[in-house]
Amino acid sequence: MNVTGKIYGINGPIITILGNLGFKMSEMVYVGEHRLVGEVIGLTKEQTTIQVFEETTGLRPGELVEGAGRALCVTLAPGIITNIFDGIERPLQLIGQQSGAYIPRGVNVDLLDREKKWDTKITVKKGDILTAGMIIAEVPETPAIVHKVMVPPGMEGTVISVSEDGSYTIEETLAVIRNRAGEEQKLTMTQKWPIRVPRPIQRRYPADRLLVTGQRILDTLFPIAKGGTAAIPGGFGTGKTMTQHQLAKWSDADIIIYIGCGERGNEMTNVLEEFSRLVDPKTGNLLMDRTTLIANTSNMPVAAREASIYTGLTLAEYYRDMGYHVAIMADSTSRWAEALRELSGRLEEMPAEEGFPAYLASRLSAFYERAGYVENLNGTDGSVTIIGAVSPQGGDFSEPVTQNTKRFVRCFLALDKSLAYARHYPAINWLTSYTEYLNDLEGWYGANAGADFIPCRNELLNILTTESRLNEIVKLIGSDVLPDDQKLILEIARVIRLGFLQQNAFHEEDTFVPLEKQLRMMKVILYLYDKCKELIEMGMPMALLRENRIFEKIIAIKYDVANKDLYKFDEYRQMIDEFYRSLLETNA
Incomplete structure (x- = not known):
């Protein structure tokens, strides 16, 4: 009782x-x-x-x-993908049909549809010995995702009876096993799992595979590993949500879990409407066919906001156990931390910095540590990548949530309001952002993107860093007094900023850029730099180099060269050679 x-x-x-x-x-x-x-x-x-x-x-x-x-606990079974849940996995669409726009107190609905029948293919037979995590059936959950029904953790035994292929609800028995104690246990499509307990794995792999995003500043300068962690801090209007949208749409994760944690209701509505319309570039179907949304807006109870992060993590780990690569977009962990602060205040606990509880750091670490590229109990490989947005008040990165998050993530993508106000998107500041995955991913880049990808990347970053130092001088005494070789660095840095780092999410060719095109763009920019440097060393003035408008033509490559027309980069190299020869001839 x-x-x-x-x-x-x-x-x-x-x-x-x-x-x-x-x-x-x-x-x-x-x-x-x-x-x-x-x-x-x-x-x-x-x-x-x-x-x-x-x-x-x-x-x-x-x-x-x-x-x-x-x-x-959350209920784990077919029906999660395409669904929209609140912070404790109650389906919002079903609640809306029953109760209207607002969630009534004590609403009692099934977390997943118990009446719907799913086409099921049984993959085990009588006499098979099953252990935790083994796949017993496959269910086409959406056109993009095959749901693999697994033996729950902690269960094992010999199959004594099995159902035939057919249509079943999530609670109907698919197989019966007898465990070592001689007890019979029924296996259905449904599992229950406590949200605060990580699901078990066999072992964890090093973070040495790239999460390909198609966003140049990420894939090239600040890569995120598959199974890694990243934070996107930024003040209001700097593009956190849009950056996460681009990652959700274009990253090579199999499944997206989007957690809207404490965000404004109208912004969450836009997310829900936009995701329901987005077309998945991989399959041509709707992106929702491989997406689950957890919506916990700022006017919902704070305790559920605190739980929503763990609900999303548990759903992600469940699909990881099937062998899928899952990406979590948590927007935003600052609102989650504010929920912790409010609950801590109600409990009359001793506050730490800015009123946050003393255990803020340990809660953040426990959240991010559930990411990883792992071998599952059934021998498959899967991953959970966590990308958390942080919303520091006033864009102040010295506040506790941002500072504690930096301790536990290995990729820090700092959004800059001055870049955002200048309409430079994504507004990721290349001087204050960093990634610790670069050394781990060097082998992956060499095998999949080319041996010269990392050297080109390092040279680009070196030019941008040099530009930053030169700008300090320019602010004091102006650019006219700089020698021509330093003026060239400023010009090439402008080409890198506008032609490579700036990316248009609404442009058909620029919204996603494959790694091969990213490498070719870097090579063309650096080739232009080398040729111009030779001309400067011969005594050519920088003003003469600008007359040809060659720099503007290279900036426009991102729009003018389609992702499928990479042969055109040879034409740009020829254009640079002609530019070089023409200057030599006219000034001979």
Whole structure:
């Protein structure tokens, strides 16, 4: 029989019960006559503390609290992909059909459709010995994703009966196994898993494979490894959400989990509408065919916002266990940290810097450490890549969430408001951003992008760094006093900034750029630099080099050369050679 108690105190989403009545830490509970969903977060001899994931208005002391006898779990089965959930995996579209635009308190809906029948192909037979993670059936969940039904962790045994191929609901028995104790256990499509517990793996691989995004500044200057972690901090209007949209649409992950954590309702609505219209460039179908959205807007209860991050992570780990590569877009972890701060304040805990709880760093590390490229229990390889947006107030990167996030991510993509206001997108500052994956990925680049990719990348970054130093001089005394070789560096840096780093998400050819084109663009820019440097060394003035408008023509390559017409780069090299010869002839 489940444990029950009575409410003693209510403080926003935090309620207390006097005494230790037998509740367990992290146990899921039902609160009050509306049976609001909550979770035990504190136990002492004197009282039990519970956070409620729904609005507590109208609750009163003396109402009943009933334990569920298990931790807060998500339901894992076909039907997750294409769905839109709130922070505790309740389907928002179904709630909308039943209750309208707002979620009523205590709404009771199935987390996944229990009536729908799925075409199922059974992949095991009678007598097979099954262990945790082994695939027992395959279900076409969407045109893009085949759902692989697995033996839940902790279960193993010999198959004593098995169903035939056909259509089944997520709760119908597909196979029956007998474990070592002689007990019979039924296997269905459904698993339950506690959101705060990482799913088990065999082993973890090093982060030595690139998450290809098609975004030049990422793939070239600041690469993210598949199974890696990245943070995108930036103030209001700097393009965090748009950058994550581009990563969701173009990265070579199999499945996208987008977590809208504490964002504005109208912005989340735009995300939902846009994702439902986006066409997947890989399959030609809708991008939603391999996407799950978790929407927890700023007006939803803060406790559910805190849980939404873990809900998305658990869904990602489940699909990783099938052998898929999953990318999580968390927008934004700052709102999640603010939920932690509010709950901590209600619990009267000692605050740390800027009122955030002292355990902010450990919570952030536990979140990002669940990323990784791994070998699953069934022998397949899968990965979870976490890309978290950070929204520091006033764009101040010295605040606690940004600083603590930097400790636990290996790729830091700092968005710059001055770049954003100058309409330079993506507004990633190449001087304050960094990646620690470059050395790990060097072998991958050599095998897949060419041996000269990294040297070209390093030379580009060196030119940009030199430009930054020269700009300090220019601010003091102007550019006219610089020698021509330094003026050339400033001009080539402008070509790199406008022609390579700046990328148009709405242009058909520029929204996604394959690695081969990125390398060819770098080579053409550096070839122009080498030829111009030779001319400068011969005494040619920089003003003469600018007259031909060769620099503007190279900047326009990103639009003028289609991704399928890479042979045209040879024409640009010829154009540079003609430019070089013509200057030599006219000034001979």
